[in-house]
Amino acid sequence: MDFSLTAEERQIRDTVRSFVEKEVMPLEPEVLRNEREGRPGLEPDVLRELRAKARKSGFWGINTPEEYGGAALGPIMSAIIAMEIGRTFVPFSFGGSADNILYAGTDEQKQRYLIPTIEGERRSCFAITEPGAGSDARNIRARATRDGNEWIINGEKTFITGGNEADFVMVFALAEEHGVTCFLVDRDMGWTSEPIPTMGQWGPASLVFQDVRVPEENILGELGKGFELAMQWIGQGRYMIPARAIGSAERMLQMAVDYAKIRKSMGRTISEYQAIQWMIADSQVEIEAAKWLTLYAAWRVSQGMDARHASSIAKLNGAVMANQVVDRVLQIHGGMGYTKELPVERWYRELRLLRIFEGTDEIQRRTIARNLIKGHAKLGLIGE
Numbered sequence: 001m002d003f004s005l006t007a008e009e010r011q012i013r014d015t016v017r018s019f020v021e022k023e024v025m026p027l028e029p030e031v032l033r034n035e036r037e038g039r040p041g042l043e044p045d046v047l048r049e050l051r052a053k054a055r056k057s058g059f060w061g062i063n064t065p066e067e068y069g070g071a072a073l074g075p076i077m078s079a080i081i082a083m084e085i086g087r088t089f090v091p092f093s094f095g096g097s098a099d100n101i102l103y104a105g106t107d108e109q110k111q112r113y114l115i116p117t118i119e120g121e122r123r124s125c126f127a128i129t130e131p132g133a134g135s136d137a138r139n140i141r142a143r144a145t146r147d148g149n150e151w152i153i154n155g156e157k158t159f160i161t162g163g164n165e166a167d168f169v170m171v172f173a174l175a176e177e178h179g180v181t182c183f184l185v186d187r188d189m190g191w192t193s194e195p196i197p198t199m200g201q202w203g204p205a206s207l208v209f210q211d212v213r214v215p216e217e218n219i220l221g222e223l224g225k226g227f228e229l230a231m232q233w234i235g236q237g238r239y240m241i242p243a244r245a246i247g248s249a250e251r252m253l254q255m256a257v258d259y260a261k262i263r264k265s266m267g268r269t270i271s272e273y274q275a276i277q278w279m280i281a282d283s284q285v286e287i288e289a290a291k292w293l294t295l296y297a298a299w300r301v302s303q304g305m306d307a308r309h310a311s312s313i314a315k316l317n318g319a320v321m322a323n324q325v326v327d328r329v330l331q332i333h334g335g336m337g338y339t340k341e342l343p344v345e346r347w348y349r350e351l352r353l354l355r356i357f358e359g360t361d362e363i364q365r366r367t368i369a370r371n372l373i374k375g376h377a378k379l380g381l382i383g384e
């Protein structure tokens with residue numbers, strides 16, 4: 001069993017870390033200021049410039065196949081890079097990637113949707129959740145009715161990340177007797193969006209489809225096979241959620257350690273009190289556990305193994321861990337942790353989402369328990 005990275009992998013990790021420290025973290029005060037004044041954290045031209053710098057350093061399309069101009073670094077390196085990016089709350093990603101299910105498109109769909117998304121010219125969103133169907137995603141009500149060579153979509157979607165900015169949506173609707181089907185729908189075909197204010201900074205949107213006409217050739221994948229496609233979108237990258245959270249938790253824990261060493265109370269630095277030390281120790285134990293569960297899930301994907309069970313475990317554990325760590329870090333900072341002078345409260349609000357989206361804690365537990373009860377997963381195995 002070898003837990004080490006190759007020299008090349010270490011070099012990539014270190015280059016990303018130094019890029020994040022030198023180019024991205026210095027933007028944090030600006031991001032906080034913008035967000036607190038109700039503007040997006042990064043102005044589009046600042047983001048473009050940052051992406052261009054990243055591209056020059058070779059960080060473009062980390063997980064994108066080489067035939068589409070990506071670096072194809074694979075699941076383990078993608079998870080490690082997500083940990084590095086997670087160290088900052090600046091809303092930044094290296095770019096050059098597209099939703100995994102867009103690769104299921106026809107050649108023509110790839111030209112119109114996949115490639116422009118990779119190039120950053122188009123923005124997508126993924127819409128399955130409805131006001132009456134969240135965890136119970138099989139219960140969606142949006143309908144698509146055939147009319148000659150077109151489908152007419154009616155329905156409402158909610159909590160759609162990027163739904164306000166996207167110029168096309170991968171929307172899931174019931175296509176008559178065929179069942180759930182995914183359609184690629186351009187905004188100018190007639191759907192509308194409305195932002196939903198949330199406690200976090202990345203507000204989702206509600207989308208309305210009223211007699212939106214979509215040509216038959218815009219079905220993504222097969223007619224009636226949309227649910228499988230939706231699960232593929234969610235399932236394949238699930239380990240990336242805890243990966244990012246690990247970076248955030250490590251950065252915050254370091255802030256707490258640094259603060260504990262300088263903050264004095266009752267004649268001593270608070271780092272000398274066992275109450276504080278235990279919070280620090282418990283946090284590191286939980287971060288390390290999350291790290292190896294996440295890397296294990298990524299490793300299974302890299303080996304072409306079924307990673308669903310491992311990914312559910314990693315996602316549940318990572319989401320809970322991040323929330324426990326940010327709560328302790330806020331506690332260690334006392335009143336300062338609760339102020340907007342520090343980014344802890346921002347992280348606190350953002351990380352709360354991890355326990356809700358892409359399968360709530362309860363749904364992950366349900367999946368894990370059902371896999372064991374039905375015998376899809378077994379206890380006592382190592383890497384099998």
Ligand SMILES: Cc1cc2nc3c(=O)[nH]c(=O)nc-3n(C[C@H](O)[C@H](O)[C@H](O)COP(=O)(O)OP(=O)(O)OC[C@H]3O[C@@H](n4cnc5c(N)ncnc54)[C@H](O)[C@@H]3O)c2cc1C
Pocket residue numbers: 126127128129133134135136158159160161162198202203204353356357358359360361362363366
């Ligand atoms: C900021 C944000 C971004 C999002 N982005 C997207 C997106 O891009 N695309 C998209 O399609 N969706 C998106 N979602 C939707 C998200 O996936 C759902 O909110 C989530 O799946 C939960 O569904 P729900 O909100 O309807 O809660 P519900 O399903 O109503 O759940 C309410 C509570 O009941 C629990 N519960 C439900 N069923 C069970 C059960 N069988 N057993 C035990 N407990 C249960 C849940 O765990 C939860 O605690 C986003 C949500 C948010 C908040």
